[in-house]
Amino acid sequence: MSPRVLIVGAGPVGLAAAVSLRLQGVPVTVVDKAASPHTHPKAVVLWPRALEVFDGLGVADRLETEGHPLTGQHYHSNGTRVASLTFRRLRHTKYRYALAIPQHTTERVLRERLSALGGSIRTHTELTGLRQDADTVTTTLADLDTGTTREETYDWVIGADGVHSSVRSATGIGFEGHTYEQTFLLSDGPCDTGLATDSAHYFMTDTGVLVMVPLPDKQWRAFISAPREIPEGEALVDTVARVVSQRSPVPVRFLDGHAAGRFRIHRKAAERVWQGRVFLVGDAAHAHSPAGAQGINTGVEDATSLAWRLGGICRGSVPTADSERVFTQWSDERHQVVENVLRDTDLQTRLWGVRGFRRRLRDAALYGAERTGLLDRVVIPRQTQIVQRFSPGPGQGRPKAVGVLRSHARLPNVEIPTDASAGTRLHDFLSPTEPVAIEFDPAGTPGHHTKVRHAAAGGAGLDVVSLSGPALRSALGISRRVTCVVRPDGIVAELTPDTAGKGAGTT
Ligand SMILES: Cc1cc2nc3c(=O)[nH]c(=O)nc-3n(C[C@H](O)[C@H](O)[C@H](O)COP(=O)(O)OP(=O)(O)OC[C@H]3O[C@@H](n4cnc5c(N)ncnc54)[C@H](O)[C@@H]3O)c2cc1C
Secondary structure (H helix, E strand, C coil), rough: CCCEEEEEEHHHHHHHHHHHHHHHHCCEEEEECCCCCCCCCCCCEEEEHCCCCCCCCCCCCHHHCCCCCECEEEECEEEEEEEEEEEEHHHCCCCCCCCCCCHHHHHHHHHHHHHHHCCCCEEEEEEEEEECCCCCCCEEECCCCCCCCEEEEEEEECCCCCCCCCHHHHHCCEEEEEEEEEEEEEEEEEEECCCCCCCCCCECCEEEEEEEEEECCCCCEEEEECCCCCCCCCHHHHHHHHHHHHHCCEEECCCCCEEEEEEEEEEEECCEEECCEEEEEEECCCEECCCCCCCCCCCCCCCCHHHHHHHHHCCCCHHHHHHHHHHHHHHHHHHHHHHHHHHHHHHHHHHHHCHHHHHHHHHHHHHHHCCCHHHHHHHHHHCCCCCCCCCCCCCCCCCCCEECCCCECCHHHHHEEECCCCCCEEHHHHCCCEEEEEEECCCCCCCCCCEEEECCCCCCCEEEEEEEEEHHHHHHHCCEEEEEEEEECCCEEEEECCCCCCCCCCC
16 A cells, blocks of 8 residues: 555645645645635745746646746835846746746645646645654544544655644644744735836835735735834725835825735744654745745745655655655755745845945945846845755765756756757756756767666666757856756756866866
């Protein structure tokens, strides 16, 4: 019998884990305490890296159809533009834009995909308890329709149950950090405004921040730090509309049909994301400011970077004896990602609110970063999560780099000039289930690539893709043969330059 996997929470992160496991043929049970899908205003921006992940799950095209592309961001300080950045200069990805799309739409697309893959969600079912031993996890699930509870046993449990995670508390994992003092308000709906609809707009003022994000169907997300005083009895949407018109130098008039919300933000992380047979992903593992829009994006990567590893154990392609090593690597990598996300989102949140000389310093830094190209080279790749580099763990060797290829880093999704069919990119060769070896030979016959299966000693074998031709020199910056072993999540696990050759150096 296949190992049994329970996913608690059918938000975007639990759904991404479920789709990824179903794509590998692994059966999953998904429960959610909600009776029906929510329609609250939550995350609205998907970055290019998340779109790459969603491409691997087979939903990126659908999301693109339903979303609204954003080509950049403009930063204003007290009415003056201090910097603009464009995603158009992103390199080595096919997504040179961000996608504005309401979270409930993303969730609907994922639910439909899960259903097409034979999966389903047990709604109105709440996890209320959990205990584990070396071999199983025993869960207590409450059926909120009938008011009954029952125990069910699983081999693995993924906690994707949000910031107040029951899986986390039942496993006894701490959630350390703090809650910011500032309250934020938001409203989604149609607006009459001359603001450009191809970009997000940040207005940092001495009375607080305003972020305006254009959404599909001529709607807008208006996001504000709450003003110090709100007249008693004022409707939330009226407060947001009033503050928006004060902080935006371009007139914005709210039209009928807005949905408003109020929320506090946290900077918190689970002390562990893996304990025995239980994993934490998404908001259950980390909660941070929406500055930089990292929540849903980081969460779906938590989920899919776990799912191919867990899938390998469940399918038997990775021996169970290796699970300790496999999940240690996963949790080490997620720890590195979460540290960076917490630091970046905290910095951005603090920068929104600075006053006096600090404001002038911030504005000068933003202005300088745009002029010197720092925004393009460093900030945008980091915010869009296109740059992913991990510090190798024990026994993984030192990082290596040849041209644009790096070990323990995302494989650049370069268009392959040697391929006969136009538009083929490196990520097209990745497998959702197993690592793939890609051999690059810039001295070989142009346009040739083959796919053969080599049986690795004692292992399940490795697909080997051979790409050759001098055009690889300019596309990848290499001048000799290089072989990469690339994981299903697009991270280069091993990079082996041909030591007999000459040319691009290894660092
Ligand atoms: C106002 C706002 C704006 C945001 N903007 C952005 C943005 O622009 N970009 C971005 O990346 N992120 C943004 N975020 C963050 C983003 O919404 C979250 O990171 C995201 O929802 C996390 O997804 P998740 O699946 O981990 O958790 P959730 O979306 O919280 O889903 C958890 C699910 O678990 C279920 N559940 C909970 N407890 C149980 C239980 N005991 N048993 C069964 N089911 C349970 C819940 O019903 C829910 O369906 C924003 C958040 C807010 C609130």
